[in-house]
Amino acid sequence: MICFYCGTENKESAIHCEFCVAPLKKKRPKMKESVYLEQCEWPFDELLLFHTYDLLVLLQLVREERTKAYNLLRTLQKANGDILIDSESLSFAKAK
Ligand SMILES: [Zn+2]
Numbered sequence: 001m002i003c004f005y006c007g008t009e010n011k012e013s014a015i016h017c018e019f020c021v022a023p024l025k026k027k028r029p030k031m032k033e034s035v036y037l038e039q040c041e042w043p044f045d046e047l048l049l050f051h052t053y054d055l056l057v058l059l060q061l062v063r064e065e066r067t068k069a070y071n072l073l074r075t076l077q078k079a080n081g082d083i084l085i086d087s088e089s090l091s092f093a094k095a096k
Contacts (some may be wrong), residue, residue: 003019036061
């Protein structure tokens with residue numbers, strides 16, 4: 001059995017890698033074909049099974065969305081008073 005962490009060849013019966021002591025029987029999460037923003041709402045138990053790279057991509061998506069919402073809010077704040085924006089849009093921007 002080949003160690004997922006260091007690539008050392010170990011005996012099939014080994015529980016831990018003889019070089020780096022990493023657990024060999026523990027299933028490692030596999031990378032997904034795609035990650036989408038709505039997955040950030042998934043429960044912790046399911047996100048726990050995501051590959052680290054997928055979690056980083058998901059974090060990037062969340063940060064991009066936050067930046068968009070922030071910029072929209074800034075635009076609405078600057079425009080407040082200059083042009084007429086309906087109260088529904090303003091309350092939506094404030095909620096985000
Ligand atoms: Zn190893």
